[in-house]
Amino acid sequence: MATEEAGEAGKAGKTGAKGRPASKPRGRPRSFDRETALEKAILAFWERGYEATSVSDLTRVMDIGAPSLYAAFGDKQSLFEEVVREYGVRYGSFTERALAEEPTARAAVARILREAAVEYTDPAHPHGCLVVHAATNCSTPEVEESLRVRRNASIAAIRSRIEADIATGMLPPHADAAVLARHAGAMIQGMSQQARDGASREELEALAEIAMANWPRT
Template identity: 65%
Template sequence: MATEETRASKQTPAAEVAKRRGRPRSFDRDTALEQAVRSFWELGYEATSISDLTRAMGISAPSLYAAFGDKRALFDEVVAVYRQHYGGFLHRALAEEPTARRGVERGLREAATEYTLPGRPRGCLVVSAALNISPASLEVADSLREMRRATVRQIAGAIRADIASGELPGDTAADALAGYIGAVIHGMSQQARDGAQRTELEAVAELALKVWPGPAGGTAR
């Protein structure tokens, strides 16, 4: 029969694990996550190392893994935070404006501002974070690509709604027009990272809107 000492020694590892799990974090998780957003936004997924992250977040590698899992799991959280706080302006514009053109116009103008704000990385994380990615990280590239495609599909859906309502001519090529706007937004992101100023991107946005079809049976608005 096991002695009390033996039973106690068998319980020690589990007790230690429970004790470690019960320890409060010595850092603010949301603050650390915000710093991770900026690191991935600035450097991209592949180029951001665990050392880069721990230095920016002000935590140790064990703390990072305990709080966020691995690098990929952390990046998934980063993208969610980015889309909620920084990158959702086009989606909101399309949802809130009465027509696709109004939504796209607002979204492009806000992109010119958002992509060039001082004090934070330039451009769009969803566009730039998977550039120059290795085969080992293709799932990350695929995930971001699907997000970009979903944005283009949302634009196309808004255009189709305007065709159905008579706002746009029936022969408007919804997919091609949406793809064009998507390409403009992606290009604006890269130009911002290359140093373009807000006014330069606003000029790009204004020129891009000139291809938008006029309203069905009416004058341009």
């Protein structure tokens, strides 16, 4: 009797209730935390750049196999695109915040440069800015272009803020918004490179003060 019941139970497991075929077991859940793995990818690309970071490097630092990487993030370029977006949220949003929160373009740019000095030298992560450096010597035009677009968008946002202050009289009418925005962009990018070359937070903050001394006043 027990043997018959076991046999029937086995059949039920195969066919399910009322003779319907049992549903296929679901695939195994991923054995890693996606957000943690993405953070590790951010740090890898930030430290080494796109070209020098191989898939093998990524699987090692993310502690996942290549099939899991491809299943969760797509190929290397797709992963990098997500990394850049997430970097902007986690580490690179200080420019947008300053432009939105400060009462004048001058105050916003001064804050951006001060916060860049802090962010670019933070010992908790690689120095400098991923968007500035990750496509250095890159042989993938799409990656190079995507970062160029982001850098130029930041300069355009600064220029728009300056133009608004010129229109309202917060800056003199002869102020050149394009030049001031490019100057701010050059400072941000130059501070990033100097941070990677070993400049300290205090040294970059001093550069920021000198940069703002050249701004026109009403």
